[in-house]
Amino acid sequence: MNRVVVVGVGMTRFGKQPERSLKELAREATRAALEDAGIRELAIEAAFVSNAMAGAIWRQESVRGQVFLSGTELAGIPMFNVENACASGSTAFHLACLSVLSGMYDTVLVLGVEKMIHPDKDRTFRAFEGATDVESLWAFPGGGGRSRQSMFMDYYAEEARRHMELYGTPVEIFASIAAKNSRHGALNPYAQYQVPQTVESVMASRVVSDPLRLLMCSPLSDGAAAAIVAREKTARRWTSRPVFVAGSVVLSALTGPASGGTEKKRSNVERAAERVYAQAGLGPRDLDVLEVHDAAAPGELWAYEQLGLCSPGEGARLVESGDTALGGSVPVNPGGGLIARGHPVGATGLAQLAEIVWQLRGEAGARQVEGARTGLTQNAGGFLEGDSAAVSLHVLTR
Amino acid sequence: MNRVVVVGVGMTRFGKQPERSLKELAREATRAALEDAGIRELAIEAAFVSNAMAGAIWRQESVRGQVFLSGTELAGIPMFNVENACASGSTAFHLACLSVLSGMYDTVLVLGVEKMIHPDKDRTFRAFEGATDVESLWAFPGGGGRSRQSMFMDYYAEEARRHMELYGTPVEIFASIAAKNSRHGALNPYAQYQVPQTVESVMASRVVSDPLRLLMCSPLSDGAAAAIVAREKTARRWTSRPVFVAGSVVLSALTGPASGGTEKKRSNVERAAERVYAQAGLGPRDLDVLEVHDAAAPGELWAYEQLGLCSPGEGARLVESGDTALGGSVPVNPGGGLIARGHPVGATGLAQLAEIVWQLRGEAGARQVEGARTGLTQNAGGFLEGDSAAVSLHVLTR
Numbered sequence: 001m002n003r004v005v006v007v008g009v010g011m012t013r014f015g016k017q018p019e020r021s022l023k024e025l026a027r028e029a030t031r032a033a034l035e036d037a038g039i040r041e042l043a044i045e046a047a048f049v050s051n052a053m054a055g056a057i058w059r060q061e062s063v064r065g066q067v068f069l070s071g072t073e074l075a076g077i078p079m080f081n082v083e084n085a086c087a088s089g090s091t092a093f094h095l096a097c098l099s100v101l102s103g104m105y106d107t108v109l110v111l112g113v114e115k116m117i118h119p120d121k122d123r124t125f126r127a128f129e130g131a132t133d134v135e136s137l138w139a140f141p142g143g144g145g146r147s148r149q150s151m152f153m154d155y156y157a158e159e160a161r162r163h164m165e166l167y168g169t170p171v172e173i174f175a176s177i178a179a180k181n182s183r184h185g186a187l188n189p190y191a192q193y194q195v196p197q198t199v200e201s202v203m204a205s206r207v208v209s210d211p212l213r214l215l216m217c218s219p220l221s222d223g224a225a226a227a228i229v230a231r232e233k234t235a236r237r238w239t240s241r242p243v244f245v246a247g248s249v250v251l252s253a254l255t256g257p258a259s260g261g262t263e264k265k266r267s268n269v270e271r272a273a274e275r276v277y278a279q280a281g282l283g284p285r286d287l288d289v290l291e292v293h294d295a296a297a298p299g300e301l302w303a304y305e306q307l308g309l310c311s312p313g314e315g316a317r318l319v320e321s322g323d324t325a326l327g328g329s330v331p332v333n334p335g336g337g338l339i340a341r342g343h344p345v346g347a348t349g350l351a352q353l354a355e356i357v358w359q360l361r362g363e364a365g366a367r368q369v370e371g372a373r374t375g376l377t378q379n380a381g382g383f384l385e386g387d388s389a390a391v392s393l394h395v396l397t398r
Numbered sequence: 399m400n401r402v403v404v405v406g407v408g409m410t411r412f413g414k415q416p417e418r419s420l421k422e423l424a425r426e427a428t429r430a431a432l433e434d435a436g437i438r439e440l441a442i443e444a445a446f447v448s449n450a451m452a453g454a455i456w457r458q459e460s461v462r463g464q465v466f467l468s469g470t471e472l473a474g475i476p477m478f479n480v481e482n483a484c485a486s487g488s489t490a491f492h493l494a495c496l497s498v499l500s501g502m503y504d505t506v507l508v509l510g511v512e513k514m515i516h517p518d519k520d521r522t523f524r525a526f527e528g529a530t531d532v533e534s535l536w537a538f539p540g541g542g543g544r545s546r547q548s549m550f551m552d553y554y555a556e557e558a559r560r561h562m563e564l565y566g567t568p569v570e571i572f573a574s575i576a577a578k579n580s581r582h583g584a585l586n587p588y589a590q591y592q593v594p595q596t597v598e599s600v601m602a603s604r605v606v607s608d609p610l611r612l613l614m615c616s617p618l619s620d621g622a623a624a625a626i627v628a629r630e631k632t633a634r635r636w637t638s639r640p641v642f643v644a645g646s647v648v649l650s651a652l653t654g655p656a657s658g659g660t661e662k663k664r665s666n667v668e669r670a671a672e673r674v675y676a677q678a679g680l681g682p683r684d685l686d687v688l689e690v691h692d693a694a695a696p697g698e699l700w701a702y703e704q705l706g707l708c709s710p711g712e713g714a715r716l717v718e719s720g721d722t723a724l725g726g727s728v729p730v731n732p733g734g735g736l737i738a739r740g741h742p743v744g745a746t747g748l749a750q751l752a753e754i755v756w757q758l759r760g761e762a763g764a765r766q767v768e769g770a771r772t773g774l775t776q777n778a779g780g781f782l783e784g785d786s787a788a789v790s791l792h793v794l795t796r
Contacts, residue, residue: 021533046648052460055453061528062450062483063780063787070531070782071654076669078648079788080493083479085460095478095493101500104646130459133468135419248502250444250476256469271474382461384468389461390477 004097004245005235006396007107007228008037009354014223014342015192016117022054026068026113029224029347033109037228038238041073044228045105048080050092050112051346052381056127057118068113078105084250085131085381086295088112089349090392093227094248100231107234112351113224114344124220128152131382131389153217155383156296157209163298164211167313171211173320174297175202178216180325181294181333185340187326187367190351192221192342216297221342225350227357241361246374247280247395253384268391269306269378276376277308280395284308287330287395288372289359291352293380294337303378304332326367334359334367349379353394360398373398402495402643403633404794405505405626406435407752412621412740413590414515420452424466424511427622427745431507435626436636439471442626443503446478448490448510449744450779454525455516466511476503482648483529483779484693486510487747488790491625492646498629505632510749511622512742522618526550529780529787548607551615553781554694555607561696562609565711569609571718572695573600576614578723579692579731583738585724585765588749590619590740614695619740623748625755639759644772645678645793651782666789667704667776674774675706678793682706685728685793686770687757689750691778692735701776702730724765732757732765747777751792758796771796 010032012025026049034041049065060067065079084091089112096110116124128151129137163169179199185191197215205214235242249272254265277283284307292303301315309330310318318324324332335341335355338348356375358364374397382389408430410423424447432439447463458465463477482489487510494508514522526549527535561567577597583589595613603612633640647670652663675681682705690701699713707728708716716722722730733739733753736746754773756762772795780787 055528056457056459059454059524059528059532061454061525062481063529063782064481066650066653066780066782066787067531067533070651073655075653076650078492079482079650080489080648081481083460083462083481084477091478094476095497098497098500098502099493101502102496103499104496126457127459130453130457131461133465134457135465250478252464252474252477253468255464255473257471382464384461384464389464 003232004100004229005232006243006245006357007230007235007239008033009227009357010036011190011225011351011354012223013190014221014344017222018117020222022058022113022115023068025115025222025224026111027072029113029226030109030111033226033228043107044074044077044109045107046078046099047074047109047111048082048092048096050082050088050350051114052083052085052088053114053116053127053345056130057116057123065111074109084390086345087349087379087381087390087392088346089225090353090377090379090394091250091390093349093353093394094250094392096229097245097248100229107228107230109226109228110350111224111226112347112349114346115222116220116344117222133384152383153209153212153296156298157212160211160298163301167316169316172199172203173301173316174211174216175199175213176319177294177297177300178202178339181337181339184326184334184367185336188336188341191336191340192219193340212296218295218338218343221344223342223344223347225347225354227350227353243357243360244397245394246397247276247393249276249279250390250392253387253389255385267306268380268387269303272391272393273307276393276395282374286374287376289334289356289369289375290330290332291335291355292332292378294333294339295343297339300332300337307378326369331369334364334369349392352377352379356396360396401630402498402627403630404641404643404755405628405633405637406431407625407755408434409588409623409749409752410621411588412619412742415620416515418620420456420511420513421466423513423620423622424509425470427511427624428507428509431624431626441505442472442475442507443505444476444497445472445507445509446480446490446494448480448486448748449512450481450483450486451512451514451525451743454528455514455521463509472507482788484743485747485777485779485788485790486744487623488751488775488777488792489648489788491747491751491792492648492790494627495643495646498627505626505628507624507626508748509622509624510745510747512744513620514618514742515620531782550781551607551610551694554696555610558609558696561699565714567714570597570601571699571714572609572614573597573611574717575692575695575698576600576737579735579737582724582732582765583734586734586739589734589738590617591738610694616693616736616741619742621740621742621745623745623752625748625751641755641758642795643792644795645674645791647674647677648788648790651785651787653783665704666778666785667701670789670791671705674791674793680772684772685774687732687754687767687773688728688730689733689753690730690776692731692737693741695737698730698735705776724767729767732762732767747790750775750777754794758794
């Protein structure tokens with residue numbers, strides 16, 4: 001693809017922030033990205049705004065971006081409200097890249113924001129329900145009547161058990177991934193959890209949905225993250241540290257006849273990986289650092305295999321090798337992943353991209369992957385017929 | 399702008415369709431657009447899906463496009479869920495055009511669908527609330543406590559009274575617009591209302607919010623509309639009746655300091671018109687036919703003035719001249735407008751575009767504007783600080 005450049009990124013700390021509004025979070029991340037780019041609001045020609053839950057939780061069903069950014073100097077520009085469940089942020093980023101490639105816009109903001117902590121927890125759980133086909137909600141694996149809270153974790157648990165049976169993967173592997181990401185998160189000032197865990201402490205936390213323990217699962221979070229992308233010619237004026245978008249892919253779940261049956265079906269991530277590697281002209285062995293969608297720890301294990309970091313069934317061995325920890329040959333989730341950094345749904349995809357940008361610029365501080373030149377983000381959202389409803393992959397290079 | 403071509407359009411009839419699901423409506427409109435283009439699902443590389451209310455009304459908060467199109471042959475392709483309140487459909491169309499111009503996608507579907515009729519009417523009214531800043535809901539003109547049902551109609555009524563005071567516009571002008579659109583709707587087999595009204599019958603309908611009568615207001619509706627856009631080179635293979643996108647603009651409300659104060663503020667539509675005319679290289683006098691956002695009849699009057707069909711304050715005279723009725727020099731809302739065709743929020747922008755495409759191809763049957771070569775659509779959504787939160791204009795030519 002032609003060259004789109006990330007000229008600035010920024011984010012709030014993720015975490016429980018009941019005293020802060022969606023507007024405050026949105027504006028802090030936007031300001032941080034503008035400052036990082038060294039540009040003023042006036043340079044921004046359009047905004048792509050990602051949010052998945054403000055309707056269900058806060059009743060802000062429509063024109064979310066216009067509301068979050070009302071009264072700022074960005075008010076008045078074209079604003080696009082984009083949704084793809086937990087993959088909303090990377091989907092908005094993809095559309096922002098297309099808008100720059102189109103020639104219509106030169107420099108655009110991508111903003112993701114989510115405020116999941118509400119005094120009435122049921123509202124948050126109801127928002128999760130909306131990320132699958134609500135008509136088939138009671139046909140969800142395991143049947144009806146289960147807690148809405150654990151719906152997605154039940155799905156991860158079921159897939160985790162399948163992996164354990166098929167390949168003899170021990171449950172401690174998932175604890176090991178969670179512990180690794182908590183160690184990484186402890187080095188990230190933006191992370192919700194900055195306390196290193198051990199395999200033992202993860203295993204000792206309560207069972208959410210067997211074999212998943214609480215500390216293997218991403219938390220509910222408030223937060224925002226933003227990026228500014230521009231066409232290369234313009235970007236050169238602003239930054240001496242350009243990060244290029246070498247590949248950008250969004251795909252949806254194969255459902256019905258299109259899926260070719262459950263057995264034969266290739267996962268969204270496998271299909272998307274093939275595309276994004278082709279766009280970028282590289283393969284998994286060329287990656288120096290990754291941010292992947294560990295909404296629960298098994299998600300990271302599948303990502304290893306589906307992105308081609310290792311062969312199917314070899315994920316556990318890769319964990320044991322230490323190669324995916326900081327200091328290893330291909331660190332995964334140096335920012336702490338969704339488990340430790342937190343998972344404010346609409347912001348997550350952009351936090352992943354921000355982390356890779358910092359890594360490629362050599363600005364990641366104590367969690368820096370030395371000499372990182374090429375990074376990949378994997379973001380997934382929703383659930384339909386046994387796969388994520390949406391998936392988005394990006395390859396960034398310097 | 400470079401040339402994007404509309405190669406197919408389609409829609410369901412609009413109206414109260416309690417027995418039909420969002421999926422059924424979405425699929426009927428999609429199938430119609432594919433058949434109109436004469437292409438198969440396999441040719442579609444991405445889908446932009448517009449919906450504003452399925453979260454609030456039907457709890458389908460996320461991955462709406464993936465759910466509406468699940469099990470079809472479109473499942474699996476990139477899907478983008480786009481929201482901009484009542485301007486969602488045209489916003490999705492704008493992004494679809496950008497995606498084609500970007501070179502990433504060659505041929506894409508734009509689908510708008512809405513199902514507003516629910517046994518619990520309160521759900522629908524709550525969805526309307528979400529189209530303004532919910533935090534400031536009780537600071538809405540007229541103060542708190544008013545019926546949620548009439549919130550937007552109160553806004554239209556207030557602006558209508560202002561126009562009446564400023565320019566001496568008689569209330570019958572609004573009835574005249576509504577009657578005209580009902581006559582047009584009577585010629586449109588897709589319209590929700592196909593019964594011609596008179597100025598007298600409109601004036602005799604109940605007062606919703608003075609001076610607005612019920613028959614001056616768009617109804618609640620179920621329905622879907624779709625378009626397929628492609629890059630010109632590809633489109634030439636499929637169609638001998640290309641309709642070109644000559645201009646495509648989305649803008650947001652000016653709020654806070656950016657607005658320059660209420661008095662000085664130019665409306666969203668005025669700002670967008672300047673842009674879209676510049677893109678298309680033409681002006682209001684070059685238009686043969688328009689579809690404008692008459693969510694209530696005064697909206698059409700403002701559109702005349704803000705789009706430059708006449709000077710400010712001259713809208714009433716334009717109505718009286720008959721020029722904007724079928725047979726006049728510049729017919730407006732030949733499809734019946736939102737008042738008669740119906741207003742399933744997420745689908746409206748695409749129904750407007752479909753009508754203009756039919757008009758430019760000479761396929762509009764009894765409501766055909768003879769020799770129409772250039773058309774404009776105006777679609778608006780939401781409400782922030784005295785203006786629509788989002789507005790989108792398109793100019794199409796053959």
